[in-house]
Amino acid sequence: MDIENKKVQLQEKIFETLQSNLKKIRAILDIDQAQLGDMIGVSRQTINNIENGRVKLNKMHYLAIMAVIDQLINQKPNLKNTVSALLKESVLGVPIVGATPMGEIVAGALGIGFLSVKALMDATKKSNE
Numbered sequence: 001m002d003i004e005n006k007k008v009q010l011q012e013k014i015f016e017t018l019q020s021n022l023k024k025i026r027a028i029l030d031i032d033q034a035q036l037g038d039m040i041g042v043s044r045q046t047i048n049n050i051e052n053g054r055v056k057l058n059k060m061h062y063l064a065i066m067a068v069i070d071q072l073i074n075q076k077p078n079l080k081n082t083v084s085a086l087l088k089e090s091v092l093g094v095p096i097v098g099a100t101p102m103g104e105i106v107a108g109a110l111g112i113g114f115l116s117v118k119a120l121m122d123a124t125k126k127s128n129e
Helices: 003-029 033-040 044-051 059-075 077-087 117-128
Strands: none
Touching (some): 003 044, 003 059, 033 059
8 A cells, every 4th residue: 555545544534533432522622613613614513514524524624623622622621631532543553632732734734633723724725735
């Protein structure tokens, strides 16, 4: 299996992990579908469809949701371990935990870990250059 296929599989696994745990994470962070939708610029129905698997989580949804999770965890650090436990996976030996990026976001690549708003903005800037 070549590197590109492994990257795609890794990305899919990370997206699936977030998508399958999104409802639980929202409950822990005490936000409803409408609030999360407002925070990332989509409708409540889009969040509902993502949570119920009717819409597959895409890269932009992933980045936006992770930025919101990061922001809320920074406001409520006591919830970090609980949310991290839901997202914990071992990807190439690198666990997806913590409130800072553990991977580098570049155009066409995938950030591993909770993303800060700054990391999201940096990634957007790089992809527009």
